Amino acid sequence: MSQSLLLDGVILGGFALVFVLIFRRFGLGATLGYLVAGAVVGPQVLHLVGNAESKIGVAELGITLLLFIVGLELNPSRLWALKKEIFGLGLLQVVLCGLAVTGLVAAVHFSWSAALVLGLPLALSSTAQVLPMLQSAGRLRTPFGERAFSILLFQDLSIVPLITLVTVLSRNPADAHGPPGWQLFLSTVLAVAGLVLAGRFLLRPLFRIIGNLGEREMFVFAALFTVIGAAAIMEALGLSTALGAFVAGVMLADSPYRHELEADVEPFRSILLGLFFLAVGMMLDLHAIAERPFFVIGMALALIATKAVIIFGIGMAFKMKWRAALALGLLLSQGGEFGFVLFAQAQRAFLIAPEAASLFGAIVTLSMATTPFLMMITQRIREEPIVAGERDGPKADGANALIVGYGRFGQTVAQMLIAQGVPVTLIDTDIEMIDVASDFGAKVYYGDGTRLDLLRQAGAGEAELILFCMDGDQLSPDLVTGVHNAFPNASIYVRAFDRRAVIKLKGSPVDGVVREVLESAVKMGRMALESIGVDQAEIDRTEETYRRNDKERLRVQSETGDIRAARGIMITQDQRAGLSEEQAG
Secondary structure: OOHHHHHHHHHHHHHHHHHHHHHHHOOOOHHHHHHHHHHHHOOOOOOOOOOHHHHHHHHHHHHHHHHHHHHHOOOHHHHHHOHHHHHHHHHHHHHHHHHHHHHHHHOOOOOHHHHHHHHHHHOOOOHHHHHHHHHHOOOOOOHHHHHHHHHHHHHHHOHHHHHHHHHHHOOOHHHHHOOOHHHHHHHHHHHHHHHHHHHHHHHHHHHHHHHHHOOHHHHHHHHHHHHHHHHHHHHHOOOOHHHHHHHHHHHOOOOOOHHHHHHHHHHHHHHHHHHHHHHHHHHOOHHHHHHOHHHHHHHHHHHHHHHHHHHHHHHHHOOOOHHHHHHHHHHOOOOOOHHHHHHHHHHHOOOOOHHHHHHHHHHHHHHHHHHHHHHHHOHHHHOOOOOOOOOOOOOOOOOOEEEEOOOHHHHHHHHHHHHOOOOEEEEEOOHHHHHHHHHOOOOEEEOOOOOHHHHHHOOOOOOOEEEEOOOOOOOOHHHHHHHHHHOOOOEEEEEEOOHHHHHHOOOOOOOEEEEOOHHHHHHHHHHHHHHOOOOHHHHHHHHHHHHHHHHHHHHHHHHHOOOOOOHHHOOOHHHHHHHHHHHHO
């Protein structure tokens, strides 16, 4: 490794560390810190590090790894469940924002061909910026996060037709010999199908062999090989590398190696994403901004306003609450990293001048820099109002146990822990219940206890127990796994609505699952038998028989995933004679 490369690494790492710490400290997010650090060390300011183009080529692997990790969190069945959001929300956003921004660019005296290849890429948002923001806030798995992700995924899928459009409009004689659009589309379909087959018939057996060997280093190597291999195949076909990595992740999402793969790839993803934003900051053309500051700033503001308004309208059309729709519009209002790729292609196709590519690259970067500020200054507007007086959000107060849900179930659990001197933090979203609890001397904090950021704020990192006592079937295996990964030192207990909820949570990292009405139903059954004169020993034997049968049924149902499994074990009227014989024996 050359001395200059080592020196570049030291300078970039040092500046990134300082700026990210400062920006994090003021709640502005890591992305803006990386962008500013890159601009400061780049050729436009201190000129300490150069050749940003070569670094961004390597750093784009960070986006690829990010999409692979996102794919790991989406098994095919869940992805299918999001089809309405992906092809509804996503399609509307790309089309409407693309046309609106194209008109905006054409209005400032660009030709229609130039306006198309500049305006349509500006409709795409920054996956590399938005997804980490959702992940760090613990909102990626929420309905809001899924809508944002669905739009971002469709944007990534739209890269292929946008590349095709640039090729069709190209004035470069060299592009006349390139593949036609239909061939590029067919290549995409075949490549995705090939990755699906490879994931099922090659990757899973490979990881099974490595898992049996118990070699962690081989697992890391195989995970990186999977991501880079999928990306390389797509790049060789002239397609989106991020899309290839995403498909590979989806194919491994329901494998038993998913969490190991995610843990192995995550450090590389974080480092390379940071390098990507550093390189984007280095490429920021400050001279272009200085020469035409009003144009760059005005276009960036117009881009943000146009996309925010349109996405807000789409969100409202899809029956989102206005605050959530506003948050979605602001979160996706920036230009994205794929804009740099498409601007470069448009420049090579002689559709735009190099100066235009620099100007609009600066507009994209400036719009990306505004997102953390927009989300921070609009936080109070976007938050749901709390009626009947202000309630405190949760805070870390040294409690050993966090109880999420303070209804009739959570109250009993809390009182038992408090009776033994265990400090508890209580969290709920029911305003009326919080007010009633305060009348009885119980301090209940307001908040959604399924969000990782809120649990962290409540002190989950230091707690020994996290107890989910909410009503209904609100917990998914992925959410429980995310809580366990974020707070590995806490034991997790879950109130399950029924046996279906217990079956769904099979294999999740929980220390205990309690069916909410089981014990009370057994208690009533005992009382009923006692009232009609059944002997106490017979009642005990009947309870033991029921519990044994129920446990076996639940085991079979959990293994098969079929609620109708082991129906023969269930005690019914027709089996009464057999049960009587068993009890008599």
